[in-house]
Amino acid sequence: SQKIEQNSEALNIQEGKTATLTCNYTNYSPAYLQWYRQDPGRGPVFLLLIRENEKEKRKERLKVTFDTTLKQSLFHITASQPADSATYLCALDEGGGADGLTFGKGTHLIIQP
Amino acid sequence: EPEVTQTPSHQVTQMGQEVILRCVPISNHLYFYWYRQILGQKVEFLVSFYNNEISEKSEIFDDQFSVERPDGSNFTLKIRSTKLEDSAMYFCASSERRRTSGNTIYFGEGSWLTVV
Numbered sequence: 001s002q003k004i005e006q007n008s009e010a011l012n013i014q015e016g017k018t019a020t021l022t023c024n025y026t027n028y029s030p031a032y033l034q035w036y037r038q039d040p041g042r043g044p045v046f047l048l049l050i051r052e053n054e055k056e057k058r059k060e061r062l063k064v065t066f067d068t069t070l071k072q073s074l075f076h077i078t079a080s081q082p083a084d085s086a087t088y089l090c091a092l093d094e095g096g097g098a099d100g101l102t103f104g105k106g107t108h109l110i111i112q113p
Numbered sequence: 114e115p116e117v118t119q120t121p122s123h124q125v126t127q128m129g130q131e132v133i134l135r136c137v138p139i140s141n142h143l144y145f146y147w148y149r150q151i152l153g154q155k156v157e158f159l160v161s162f163y164n165n166e167i168s169e170k171s172e173i174f175d176d177q178f179s180v181e182r183p184d185g186s187n188f189t190l191k192i193r194s195t196k197l198e199d200s201a202m203y204f205c206a207s208s209e210r211r212r213t214s215g216n217t218i219y220f221g222e223g224s225w226l227t228v229v
Contacts, residue, residue: 043204102158103155
């Protein structure tokens with residue numbers, strides 16, 4: 001089964017800078033890769049989805065890249081703000097008829113004013 | 114914006130008791146899911162449900178668990194004979210179409226279950 005590696009240590013970024021989070025996976029490339037935001041004690045909130053044939057996806061200040069050769073996705077938040085502080089989860093969609101998403105443990109992002 | 118609602122937000126139960134967690138998915142959604150997250154751990158898939166039957170279940174979803182859509186709006190997760198290790202946040206989720214088509218799923222805020 002797939003394993004997902006996200007840097008579980010907290011990532012501290014100065015306000016206004018670009019935050020870059022990494023998601024690495026093993027085995028075969030998923031059909032889709034998704035990023036979620038999770039605040040303490042809350043449910044995951046969908047942010048972006050990128051397909052295996054897409055290199056990059058953008059939404060406002062968010063950008064996701066997907067490199068199937070490196071088996072890696074990068075998640076960028078530009079012009080970061082303290083309100084962006086949260087845990088960001090990478091999730092793989094196995095495709096092939098599987099319904100369940102496989103989540104990483106997430107990276108805790110702290111944007112310092 | 115439509116949202117998935119879950120009750121209760123927090124439940125404490127004694128080991129060996131049965132609990133029922135309730136969810137109201139988004140009204141026009143056809144696929145429903147339960148996930149769980151043990152404190153400090155990753156979110157884990159339990160089960161998916163479509164057309165009044167289980168579509169897929171994970172290894173975690175053993176005979177201790179069951180799901181039901183008792184009426185047109187509610188979706189429930191029953192945990193029988195709870196164990197200490199069942200303590201976790203349980204998330205209900207729903208999607209308009211089958212998730213494997215790259216469809217977004219929407220999560221509820223979770224039900225925190227504490228087994229003592």
